[in-house]
Every structure is written in structure tokens, then in C-alpha cells.
Amino acid sequence: MNKRELFASILTIILTIGLMVYAFVHPTIIHNETYTAKLNGVSLVYEMRGYTRGEPVVLLHGNGGSHQELVTIANVLSDSGYLVWSLDSRGQGANAPLPEYHYADMAEDVHQFVNQIIQPHYPKSIVKPAVFGWSDGGIVALMTEVMYPDTWSAIVASGANINPDCGAWDLKKERAHPSDTSALYRMMLYEPNMTAEDMKTIQCPALIVAGEHDLIRLDHTHLIGDNIPNGEVLIIPNADHGSHIIDSYEMAHVMLQYLRKINY
Numbered sequence: 629m630n631k632r633e634l635f636a637s638i639l640t641i642i643l644t645i646g647l648m649v650y651a652f653v654h655p656t657i658i659h660n661e662t663y664t665a666k667l668n669g670v671s672l673v674y675e676m677r678g679y680t681r682g683e684p685v686v687l688l689h690g691n692g693g694s695h696q697e698l699v700t701i702a703n704v705l706s707d708s709g710y711l712v713w714s715l716d717s718r719g720q721g722a723n724a725p726l727p728e729y730h731y732a733d734m735a736e737d738v739h740q741f742v743n744q745i746i747q748p749h750y751p752k753s754i755v756k757p758a759v760f761g762w763s764d765g766g767i768v769a770l771m772t773e774v775m776y777p778d779t780w781s782a783i784v785a786s787g788a789n790i791n792p793d794c795g796a797w798d799l800k801k802e803r804a805h806p807s808d809t810s811a812l813y814r815m816m817l818y819e820p821n822m823t824a825e826d827m828k829t830i831q832c833p834a835l836i837v838a839g840e841h842d843l844i845r846l847d848h849t850h851l852i853g854d855n856i857p858n859g860e861v862l863i864i865p866n867a868d869h870g871s872h873i874i875d876s877y878e879m880a881h882v883m884l885q886y887l888r889k890i891n892y
Contacts, residue, residue, distance in 0.1 A: 657678070657679055657680075658676050658677055658678060658679075658680060658711070659677060660675055660676075660677045661675065661676050661677070662674070662675045663675075663676070665741060665744070665745050667737055667740040667741060667744060667745075668718075668733070668736050668737045668740050670718045670719070670723065670726070670737065671723060671724065672715055672716060672717075672718065672723060672737060672741065673695075673715075673716040673721060673722040673723055674695070674713055674714060674715045674716065674741070674745075675695055675702075675712075675713075675714045676711065676712070676713055676714075677702055677706045677711075677712050677714075678705065678706030678709070678710050678711040678712045679706070679709050679710070679711055680711065681711075682706075682709050682710040682711035683709075683710055683711065683757075683758070683892060684710070684711050684713060684746050684749075684750070684755060684757035684758070685705050685710045685711070685712050685713070685757060685758045685759070685760065685887075686713050686714075686715065686738070686741075686742070686746070686757045686758070686759040686760070686769075687701060687702055687712060687713070687714040687715070687759075687760050687761075687765070688715060688717065688738070688759065688760070688761035688762070688764075688765025688766070688768050688769055689714075689715075689716070689717065689720075689721070689762060689763075689764070689765050690762050690763035690764050690765055690787075690870070691720075691763060691764040691812055691813075691815075691816060692720060692812050693720065693721065694716050694720060694721030694722065695714035695715060695716050695721060696721075697762070697873070697874060698714060698760070698762065698873070699714075700873075700874075700875065700876065700877060700879075700880050701760060701873070701879060701880040701883060702714050703880075704877065704880035704881065704883075704884055705880070705883065705884060705887075708884055710887075711749075713741075713745075713746060713757070715737075715738070715741065717734055717737070717764070717765070717768070718733065718734055718737055719811075719812075720812070725811075726811065727811060728811050728814075728815075729811050729812055729814075729815040730815060730819060731764070731767055731768060731771055731815065731819050731820045732771065732775070734764075734768045734771075735768050735771040735772040735774075735775050735776075736775070738768055738769075738772045738779075739772055739775070739776045739779060742755075742757060742779055756778065756779065756780060756781040756832075757780060757781060758780060758781050758782040758783075758784070758887060758892050759772075759780050759782070759783055759784070760784045760785070760786075760879075760883050761783075761784075761785045761786075761788065762785075762786050762787055762870070762873055762879075763786070763787045763788065763869065763870075764816075765785075765788075766785030766786055766787060766788025767785075767788050767789065767790070767820050769783050769785050769788070770783065770785055770788060770790065770822065770827070770830070770834075770852070771820060771822060773830050773832065774822060774826045774827075774829060774830065777829065777830075777831065778831070778832075780832050781832060781833075781892055782832055782833045782834065782835075782886070782887065782890055782892055783830070783832060783833070783834040783835070784834070784835045784837065784882075784883050784886055785834070785835075785836055785837065785852075786837035786838065786839075786872070786873065786879060787837070787838055787839070787842055787843065787844055787869050787870070788836070788844070788849075788852065789820070789844050789848055789852075790820055790822035790823070790824075790826070790827065790848075790851070790852055791820060791821055791822065791823075792816070792817060792818060792819065792820075792821075794844050794845060794848040795843070795844060795845030795848055824851060824855040825855075827851075827852055827855035827856050827859070828855050828856070828857065830856045830857070830858075830859070831857060831858065832858065833858045833859075833860075833890045834853065834856045834858060834859045834860070835853075835859075835860050835861075835862060835882075835886045836849055836852045836853030836856070836859060836860065836861050836862070837849075837861075837862045837863075837864065837879070837882065838861075838862075838863055838864070839863070839864050839866075839867030839868045839869060839870075839871060839872055840863055840864060840865050840866055841866070841867065841868045842867070842868060842869050843868075843869040844869070846863060849861060849863070862882065864878065864879075864882075
């Protein structure tokens, strides 16, 4: 090898190392890319945004909604260095509707999503995302951890309930005189059916949130948070079921502060 070839080889090595260092210091940013996963017998539309090397955070929306409900939270977390995975729950959002719904099926969807979609994205052999769930999404986040312990690094759930007798609706009246017979509504009338004992099995840190004027009774919110060994309860003043979430930065900042507090 002559001097010119040696110099070219050395320069190539230097440039390669330089590009690797640059890629490490300046990770790629994903801008709102949408995909579809086929899991558990259904198709699930999901969006990714944030830093490719960022710690994963899963966002789960409310009944009948879509991941767009949580776009403000997604933006704040992705801008703060996290990689955010926002799902449209089965039969909702951009997914084809279904004839019936059960929270346990949604929890199974999420568990498979973590194992088959999120974990392979990371070089680590084991990845435990944090999760934020609002309303039905909060139910699913909690149920996933009950059904499959050690799924999450942390849970933040707002406006969630663990059984239908939670103060959100006059369910006995609705059962006698149903005004809405949609499959999603029927699910809320009779599910979920978790208990305080189920909450005691959740070992990861959990922040259980409700608005001061939430649809969910505050004592029910405390029933959840007070029975999780590493649980906390936060009641947001002057907020209702969604005012601190939809087009609001309040829940986004609560989520970010909590993740930093637990060093996630």
C-alpha cells in the first residue's frame, strides 16, 4: 500500500468514526410517522415521534377516540427526548370498528405491541416502556400490568376506573334504560372488573390522576392509587375529566415531571 492509499484508508476510518459519534450525539428525530401493526387478530394504527434512542413512552387514548387526543402530551415528551408510541386502540381511531369490545382484549393488544413492536426497536434485550393512559386508556394500562406483571417501567393514568361502580355514570339506571347501545358504551357499562387486591399486585411506580370535577369519583381514584404499593394520587384543581388533557399542556407537564422524578 502506497502513502496515498494509506492516507485514504486512514481518512475513511476517521470519517466513519466521526459519523458514528455524530449519530450518537445527534440521534435521529422521527416526525409523526404512522404505521400499522397486525397483532392479536386485529390491525392497530400507531404513530411514532421523538428521538430514536429515547426511552419509550406509550400513550393510550379514551373510549371512542384516537391517538390525536394526546398529541399535546406526545409533543412535549418527544421534544424532551423520549420516543413516543401513540396507539389507536382496537376498533377505534383509524382502525376498523368491531362488533364488541373488552378491556382484556385491549390489554392483550398492548402487551403484544410492547413485545413485538417496541422491544425489537431497541438494542437492549429487555425494554419496559412507561405508559400514559387517559380514561379507557388508563384502564388498559392498569389491566395490562395486572395481567402481565413487569410490562411497564411506570404508569400514569388519568380518569381511570377499575370497576363500573365508580361514579362516572348512573350505571344502574343506564342498564335499566340504555340510551346508547353502541358496543363501546356497553363495554363501559359492565367492565372493567378489577379489584383493590389486583392493584396491590402492581409493583411499578404509578401516578393516578383525576380532575377535581372528574367523571370518576375521587374516592375511587384513591382506591386505585392507595392500593398500588408504589402508587401516588394527584387531583388536579378545577379540572374535569379531560380539560387538563385535550388541548392542554397541564397533563403533559405532570407526566414529564413524574418521569423525571422517578429517573426515567
